[in-house]
Amino acid sequence: MPSTTRNPLARIFGRYAMDAEITLVEPVTPTMRRIRLATDEPIAFPYTPGQHIRIQLRDPLSVSGILRPAETLRTYTIWELRPDRRTLDVYVHLYAGDGIGLTWAREARVGDAVTFWWPQGDFFTREAPYQVFIGEETACAAFAPMIRALAPATEVYGVLESESPEHDVPVPGDHALRRVHRRGAPAVSSQVLLAAVAELDLPGTTGAVYLAGEAKTCQLVRNLLVRERGWPRTAIKVKPFWAPGKRGLH
Numbered sequence: 562m563p564s565t566t567r568n569p570l571a572r573i574f575g576r577y578a579m580d581a582e583i584t585l586v587e588p589v590t591p592t593m594r595r596i597r598l599a600t601d602e603p604i605a606f607p608y609t610p611g612q613h614i615r616i617q618l619r620d621p622l623s624v625s626g627i628l629r630p631a632e633t634l635r636t637y638t639i640w641e642l643r644p645d646r647r648t649l650d651v652y653v654h655l656y657a658g659d660g661i662g663l664t665w666a667r668e669a670r671v672g673d674a675v676t677f678w679w680p681q682g683d684f685f686t687r688e689a690p691y692q693v694f695i696g697e698e699t700a701c702a703a704f705a706p707m708i709r710a711l712a713p714a715t716e717v718y719g720v721l722e723s724e725s726p727e728h729d730v731p732v733p734g735d736h737a738l739r740r741v742h743r744r745g746a747p748a749v750s751s752q753v754l755l756a757a758v759a760e761l762d763l764p765g766t767t768g769a770v771y772l773a774g775e776a777k778t779c780q781l782v783r784n785l786l787v788r789e790r791g792w793p794r795t796a797i798k799v800k801p802f803w804a805p806g807k808r809g810l811h
Contacts, residue, residue, distance in 0.1 A: 578617075579604065583673045584648070590728045592655045593698065595640070596669050598677065603646040610706035611685035611771075613638045614651070615678040618661050635662030638703040639680060652702040652730070656803075684800045686711060689769035694719035694738065695758055695782055697748060699802045700773035701730035707771065709733045716764070720757040722774075724748075749805055750777040758782050759789070767796050776801035 585597035619633040637651040653666040686692060686707050692715060694704045701721060708717060717736035723729050725742050732738060741757045755778070770786060772779050779801045786792040 578676055578678050581675045581677060583669055583671055583675060586669050586671060589652060590730060592728060593730055594653050594666055595650055596653060597648060597650050598675055599648045606679035608642055608680045609685040610710040611703050612680035612682045614680055617676040618665050640702060640706055654699050687769055690766050691716035691764055691768035693768055693770040695772045696774040697722040698728060698730055701732060703773055705732045718763055720754060720761060722751060722754040748775055750781060754778055755781050758785060770797040772797055773800040773802055776804035
């Protein structure tokens with residue numbers, strides 16, 4: 562199995578990058594894959610559920626890597642960091658396209674070497690009277706670890722959208738999360754998700770909202786919560802994971 566010294570980037574950046582080996586690739590839904598990364602040494606970086614890692618997919622020291630550094634890395638939320646800190650899972654959405662991240666996820670095989678960069682991002686839960694999660698398939702990859710880390714007595718609400726029931730990404734716990742399905746309707750500016758949020762029954766006090774997924778849908782839902790439901794913008798944390806024709810939003 563790889564060590565932290567095999568990849569030159571891991572040697573240069575030390576604790577900021579680690580080498581790993583893929584030890585599991587399996588389907589979660591028809592459009593979602595679980596990819597497991599295992600390391601020789603314990604993963605020592607600080608981590609809060611909801612954060613993401615960057616995986617090196619092309620050599621950043623190559624000519625193309627120097628000219629287009631954004632085309633060497635792709636970002637994936639950590640689904641689970643196991644207690645021994647030698648194994649982490651990422652869930653990758655297999656959308657329609659041909660980007661380098663999509664190609665990697667489709668072609669990933671057990672035994673492949675991977676270099677990843679330590680967790681980043683501030684999309685994680687905060688103290689509030691209750692927690693609300695709103696998003697589609699790509700958002701669920703972040704929501705699940707965030708929900709898993711909550712105290713058992715936490716009140717959790719929200720709406721989770723997917724194409725159909727077989728595309729529902731599993732989320733831990735017994736919570737008041739409504740599932741809705743597009744069934745062929747667009748995921749961009751999703752009216753299905755917007756309508757479900759408009760009907761969402763929430764406590765009278767203000768909690769914390771986590772809104773993620775397609776960028777235009779996130780904007781529509783945030784506007785609805787602020788303008789029609791009276792939520793302060795500061796209570797809504799937004800993370801646009803993707804938009805048509807754009808890369809690297811995560």
